[in-house]
Amino acid sequence: FSAIGAAQFPVVHPRLAVYLAITEGYGTVPIRLRLVTAEGSAVLHETEPMPVEFSDPLAIAEVAVQLANLSFAAPGQYRLQLYAGTNFLMERRILVQQVQPPPR
DSSP: OOEEEESSSSEEEEEEEEEEEEOSOOEEEEEEEEEEETTSOOEEEEOOOEEEEESSTTOOEEEEEEEEEEEESSSEEEEEEEEETTEEEEEEEEEEEEOOOOOO
């Protein structure tokens, strides 16, 4: 998914599962995820480096990561970024929206 809905802010999202399929690695590569504001001015969450072993550059490393208790101060766009060592690899947009609570 690419969106999170919340009735009020700030909000803590209890769990976010991230699946990664990475190739073109050499040996053991430390990967990490960062959740940042859209403009990148603030880091909201960052994982510890996770070592991923590549048997050869054509191997595909598959990694599942659980991020817990992510705090969002306001609705808006955020970015989930992937790094290999200090090298930025990619990012995905996460839209955090205010939604109406369900009627009682």
